[in-house]
Amino acid sequence: MLGFRRHLRTAVLLWSCAASTSTSTARGAITTLKSAVRYEEVIKKSRFVALAAPARTAEAANAYVKEHSDQKARHNCFAWRLSCGSTRTNGDGEPGGTAGPPILAAIEGAGLHDVVVLVTRYKLGEGALLGTGGLVRAYGGTAAAALASAETVTIVPTVIKRVAYQPHDTGAIFSVVRAFDPRPVDAPADDQLATEFEATPEALDEVLNRLRDVTQGRCTVT
Missing domain, CATH: 3.30.230.30 (Impact, N-terminal domain)
Known part of the structure; x- marks a missing residue:
C-alpha cells in the first residue's frame, strides 16, 4: 500500500491568508486536499x-x-x-x-x-x-x-490590504487594483473612499509602490 503511485489531479486556487496564518503561508504555495x-x-x-x-x-x-x-x-x-x-x-x-x-x-x-x-x-x-x-x-x-x-489543490496565499483615498483618485486607484479582486469597504473618514484588494506576497510591494505613484502619496494602505 505504501508503494501506491499517486496520480493526482491538481488545481490552483488563491487563498486569502487569515492573520493567524499569513506569516507561515507567505513562504509559498501549499498543496492540500480539495x-x-x-x-x-x-x-x-x-x-x-x-x-x-x-x-x-x-x-x-x-x-x-x-x-x-x-x-x-x-x-x-x-x-x-x-x-x-x-x-x-x-x-x-x-x-x-x-x-x-x-x-x-x-x-x-x-x-x-x-x-x-x-x-x-x-x-x-x-x-x-x-x-x-x-x-x-x-x-x-x-x-x-x-x-x-x-484530488489536490495548490493554494497560493494572498494578503488582503485596504487602501483609503480621495474620491478624485478613484480612477487612478482602480487602474492599479483592478486585477486584484477589489471591493468597496467602509472608509476611515467621511471625505474618503476605501477599497480592499488581494495580492500575492510577491506582487504586493509593486502594487503598493504603484498606488503611491498614481496618487502622488495621497492614499493610505493598511
Whole structure:
C-alpha cells in the first residue's frame, strides 16, 4: 500500500491568508486536499477505514475527528498537519508509535498541509495479531492509500490590504487594483473612499509602490 503511485489531479486556487496564518503561508504555495475522501481495507481480521479531509486550523481538524470517530470501533487514530507547522497525532490506545505517527508520515510523504486523516479500526473476529510492524503498515498504508485517491489543490496565499483615498483618485486607484479582486469597504473618514484588494506576497510591494505613484502619496494602505 505504501508503494501506491499517486496520480493526482491538481488545481490552483488563491487563498486569502487569515492573520493567524499569513506569516507561515507567505513562504509559498501549499498543496492540500480539495475535498474529503474515504478508503478502507481488511487486514488480518481488522477493518481499517481511513477518512482524509482538508482542515485549515487545529480547531477544524479536531472537530472533524470528533464528528467522524466511531465510538463503537476498537480504535480511532488520527494525525493532522497544518501549513503553520503544527502537527498532532493520537494512537487511541494502540501501542506507542504504531498508529498516529505512521498516519502523519503518510501525510508528510504525500507533501500535503492543512490535512487531517482519521483511521478507524474495527475488529472483525479472532485472528492473527498484527504485531507492531503490522500495525504501522496498516495505519500508514490505509492513510497513504486514502491520500493517493484524493484530488489536490495548490493554494497560493494572498494578503488582503485596504487602501483609503480621495474620491478624485478613484480612477487612478482602480487602474492599479483592478486585477486584484477589489471591493468597496467602509472608509476611515467621511471625505474618503476605501477599497480592499488581494495580492500575492510577491506582487504586493509593486502594487503598493504603484498606488503611491498614481496618487502622488495621497492614499493610505493598511
